[in-house]
């Protein structure tokens with residue numbers, strides 16, 4: 001049970017820092033820190049924004065007495081870590097947030113100021129990165145500052161991490177680099193936007209996601225020969241084979257697997273059935289256009305799998321289904337599709353009654369006045385990599401994925417204040433003061 005006299009002296013300090021919090025979010029939104037590896041971006045042209053954010057934040061962290069560390073694992077992309085040494089005898093806590101953002105997209109679709117405006121209006125802060133996730137980044141800092149301003153010192157270490165590269169899974173350059181450099185703790189809170197469906201929901205689990213490409217071979221011939229390929233009595237594969245026709249067989253096979261997953265894959269944190277899917281994002285054929293029978297097709301998938309399924313198990317299920325459908329077709333039997341597993345973002349799965357969840361839930365209830373809502377993340381974030389490094393990490397942060405990565409991205413100021421209060425009381429609960 002949180003002592004309400006102590007907690008209100010801390011939350012009052014967050015209220016006192018409201019203007020500073022708003023200014024800080026607005027200031028860092030004004031720094032275009034697009035991930036330089038984002039598809040369609042010219043690396044050299046956008047490189048450096050992440051570092052600029054880290055350099056902007058460093059003196060603020062220095063000012064409240066943190067031991068700061070700014071370094072780059074990948075040239076031109078600086079991470080920033082600030083450590084508040086505990087007085088001893090408490091558990092340590094990491095707050096992790098990323099400094100990179102996705103590109104703003106078509107500027108004319110923005111109606112509330114330009115993408116880098118950092119505009120404050122209608123009780124919200126607007127601009128690319130305001131929600132995902134410079135709002136959360138600022139809240140973690142303000143939370144610690146408020147706690148210190150209130151005259152309390154955490155017993156355990158509090159570590160603020162501002163990392164690069166999350167948006168494109170450049171983990172080795174960002175969160176992975178902090179782990180490699182030795183920044184570990186007894187638990188971590190990733191301050192990504194954790195709505196929807198709930199405002200400031202607590203996320204103890206996320207799916208894993210694979211990027212998988214399946215390539216299907218065909219045999220090119222003049223398009224006028226199509227009847228030979230598809231009509232009874234034609235010469236068929238002797239003349240040509242459309243890789244597009246064959247890709248549809250594989251597509252149907254994986255659609256069936258997706259249906260099966262909808263009925264069989266579940267997890268207590270994913271209360272709506274059917275979250276785990278095989279999403280075909282790109283289907284191509286050709287490459288020579290409509291007048292040549294297509295001899296190569298590719299289907300690119302994002303495969304969202306249940307947290308409890310091992311990557312080996314997922315790969316096996318998918319490959320078996322592809323093989324099963326390939327068996328139904330004479331050409332595919334002889335020319336099996338090629339499956340490439342290009343990326344894997346691991347899931348995470350912290351028990352909902354883990355000590356870090358209990359501490360954050362107590363903090364939430366003290367601030368909001370009702371129990372926190374738990375649920376599984378729709379997307380993925382760096383909590384996965386912290387968990388894999390042995391640090392129990394959960395996600396809770398201001399903002400909604402409904403507006404992240406979209407035009408007119410924004411975050412509500414009232415939600416920022418609540419988040420900062422929840423973080424401050426989480427430090428009190430977890431690290432001790």
Ligand SMILES: [Zn+2]
Nearest residue numbers: 132133166192
């Ligand atoms: Zn994010």
